[in-house]
Amino acid sequence: MTTAEARLTELGLELPPAPGAVAAYEPWAISGNMIYTSGQLPWRDGKTLLFKGRIGAELTPEQGYEACRLSTLNAIAQLKAALGDLERVHRIVRVEGSLNVAPGSGDMTPKVLNGASDVINAVFGERGRHTRMIYTTPDLPLNAACLVVLWAEIG
Amino acid sequence: MTTAEARLTELGLELPPAPGAVAAYEPWAISGNMIYTSGQLPWRDGKTLLFKGRIGAELTPEQGYEACRLSTLNAIAQLKAALGDLERVHRIVRVEGSLNVAPGSGDMTPKVLNGASDVINAVFGERGRHTRMIYTTPDLPLNAACLVVLWAEIG
Amino acid sequence: MTTAEARLTELGLELPPAPGAVAAYEPWAISGNMIYTSGQLPWRDGKTLLFKGRIGAELTPEQGYEACRLSTLNAIAQLKAALGDLERVHRIVRVEGSLNVAPGSGDMTPKVLNGASDVINAVFGERGRHTRMIYTTPDLPLNAACLVVLWAEIG
Numbered sequence: 001m002t003t004a005e006a007r008l009t010e011l012g013l014e015l016p017p018a019p020g021a022v023a024a025y026e027p028w029a030i031s032g033n034m035i036y037t038s039g040q041l042p043w044r045d046g047k048t049l050l051f052k053g054r055i056g057a058e059l060t061p062e063q064g065y066e067a068c069r070l071s072t073l074n075a076i077a078q079l080k081a082a083l084g085d086l087e088r089v090h091r092i093v094r095v096e097g098s099l100n101v102a103p104g105s106g107d108m109t110p111k112v113l114n115g116a117s118d119v120i121n122a123v124f125g126e127r128g129r130h131t132r133m134i135y136t137t138p139d140l141p142l143n144a145a146c147l148v149v150l151w152a153e154i155g
Numbered sequence: 156m157t158t159a160e161a162r163l164t165e166l167g168l169e170l171p172p173a174p175g176a177v178a179a180y181e182p183w184a185i186s187g188n189m190i191y192t193s194g195q196l197p198w199r200d201g202k203t204l205l206f207k208g209r210i211g212a213e214l215t216p217e218q219g220y221e222a223c224r225l226s227t228l229n230a231i232a233q234l235k236a237a238l239g240d241l242e243r244v245h246r247i248v249r250v251e252g253s254l255n256v257a258p259g260s261g262d263m264t265p266k267v268l269n270g271a272s273d274v275i276n277a278v279f280g281e282r283g284r285h286t287r288m289i290y291t292t293p294d295l296p297l298n299a300a301c302l303v304v305l306w307a308e309i310g
Numbered sequence: 311m312t313t314a315e316a317r318l319t320e321l322g323l324e325l326p327p328a329p330g331a332v333a334a335y336e337p338w339a340i341s342g343n344m345i346y347t348s349g350q351l352p353w354r355d356g357k358t359l360l361f362k363g364r365i366g367a368e369l370t371p372e373q374g375y376e377a378c379r380l381s382t383l384n385a386i387a388q389l390k391a392a393l394g395d396l397e398r399v400h401r402i403v404r405v406e407g408s409l410n411v412a413p414g415s416g417d418m419t420p421k422v423l424n425g426a427s428d429v430i431n432a433v434f435g436e437r438g439r440h441t442r443m444i445y446t447t448p449d450l451p452l453n454a455a456c457l458v459v460l461w462a463e464i465g
Contacts, residue, residue: 023420024427025442031403031463032343033187038441093186098445100416106255106294110178117179131193132180133304135253136294139416139446149443153186188342248341261410261449265333272334286348287335288459290408291449308341 004076004086007123016074018081019046022141028082033090035154037078039098039147042070051145054138056105059145061112068097068115071148076123079152089152092120092128096149098135109136116148159231159241162278171229173236174201177296183237188245190309192233194253194302197225206300209293211260214300216267222300223252223270230305231278244307247275247283251304253290264291271303314386314396317433326384328391329356332451338388343400345464347388349408349457352380361455364448366415369455371422377455378407378425385460386433399462402430402438406459408445419446426458 008015021027021038028037042051051067053059059067072095080086097113113134120128140147163170176182176193183192197206206222208214214222227250235241252268268289275283295302318325331337331348338347352361361377363369369377382405390396407423423444430438450457 021442023442024424024431025405026439027441029401029403029439029441031401036404036441039443091184091186093184094191095180096443098443101294103293106296106298109294110296114179121179129181129184131182131184131191132176132178133194133251133253134296134302135290135445136292136296137446138293138413138448139411139419141416141420141444141446143416147444246339246341248339249346250335256449258448261451261453264449265451269334276334284336284339286337286339286346287331287333288349288406288408289451289457290445291447291451293448 004123011122013073015077015080016043017046018077019043019074028078030082033154035079035082035152037075037150039149040071040074041142041144041147042067043074049142049144052143053145054100054102055112055145056102061108064112064145065115067145068113068148069119071146072116072119075148075150083154088154089127090155091153092124092130092150093153094151095120095130095132098137098140098147100140100145101136106136109134159278166277168228170232170235171198172201173232174198174229183233185237188309190234190237190307192230192305194304195226195229196297196299196302197222198229204297204299207298208300209255209257210267210300211257216263219267219300220270223268223303224274226301226303227271227274230303234307238309243309244282245310246308247279247285247305248308249306250275250285250287253292253295253302255295255300256291261291264289314433321432323383325387325390326353327356328387329353329384338392340392343464345389345392345462347385347460349459350381350384351452351454351457352377353384359452359454362453363455364410364412365422365455366412371418374422374455375425378423378458379429381456381458382426382429385458389462393464398464399437400465401463402434402440402460403463404461405430405440405442408447408450408457410450410455411446416446419444
């Protein structure tokens with residue numbers, strides 16, 4: 001079985017440093033055998049927020065997809081920071097994605113949020129099979145394109 | 156004790172076929188003694204999306220109520236598909252409802268989301284006593300009127 | 311160790327009566343060693359809804375902060391009503407905050423939702439270290455400024 005770290009390497013992906021929270025909360029919490037991240041923004045390196053604006057206006061759907069992928073890499077970086085080893089992830093249980101969209105852009109949002117789902121499926125394989133809830137809004141913190149939360153069952 | 160299936164029959168309700176996900180995720184996941192569905196749209200038969208548009212503009216509050224009820228029947232269909240028997244549901248723990256609303260239509264939304272709560276209470280009785288979180292937005296995937304998630308404790 | 315009740319007193323805060331749900335659901339549910347509240351509005355006394363309107367338009371960010379703090383006191387009141395004693399709270403696992411915002415007001419929202427996080431950190435100390443998900447919307451039930459949910463691990 002290929003490890004999640006090996007798959008990241010195969011995919012040419014590097015985890016960004018796990019970013020701190022932008023306000024008075026924690027980036028992740030473990031309770032029992034579950035870990036929950038806070039909402040993750042599309043930080044490139046914990047300092048530069050890529051993808052600002054609304055999908056369908058300032059940003060294309062393709063950029064929205066990339067933003068979701070990047071937020072998710074930040075969320076995976078939180079799992080790594082919390083657990084030490086991504087092999088402790090037994091299952092990604094849920095992905096929550098909030099998308100900053102222009103009016104009338106709802107139709108495209110499931111494909112945009114696949115930027116999160118595709119990278120999870122690629123990195124975690126069978127263990128990445130997740131449920132999903134999507135939120136759409138005309139305003140997000142720091143005017144970011146998206147915010148992604150992961151829940152994972154851990155061992 | 157009346158079973159959930161018997162109550163559905165008494166209410167003249169039929170579960171639609173459990174719809175597949177509209178993108179790269181799973182319709183439900185079990186972790187420990189909890190099952191979580193993904194966001195469920197108001198599909199009539201897994202193929203026809205009823206209730207497109209914004210509640211308070213293209214759709215009336217009554218249509219919004221019906222949309223929430225239909226999305227919830229789809230969510231119950233996911234529980235059935237996952238568990239085989241709805242009697243394995245010990246408790247509906249949480250309902251999440253996202254409503255597609257016209258500007259200024261927030262006031263009516265708790266009653267609209269009762270379309271989800273009422274059918275859960277009717278079908279599951281005491282076991283249906285649930286918490287609820289409501290989300291309101293001017294845009295939803297596929298321009299649907301609503302999206303409903305269920306969490307249930309199972310045995 | 312100072313109790314949560316003692317900290318509330320030190321802070322000059324009084325829990326409002328735990329408000330009933332505004333529709334066909336329950337204000338809280340316990341499943342295993344977790345308690346989840348429903349979305350809590352900024353009720354002063356279970357009857358008067360303070361802070362109606364959009365943050366960034368009818369309400370200032372400071373009023374939004376106060377609204378989040380008040381909704382959170384209502385959520386803590388639910389924990390007390392459910393558990394009898396706040397010392398049964400081992401950990402606040404997650405805060406969900408939905409903010410009613412004027413267009414273009416996303417930037418300020420993390421600070422506004424600190425109205426929830428700050429009071430939790432002050433009341434629960436180490437046990438209050440929580441993850442957070444923020445939702446922004448131009449419409450909320452009853453035109454309230456915010457809606458707050460707490461998840462807590464209990465013993």
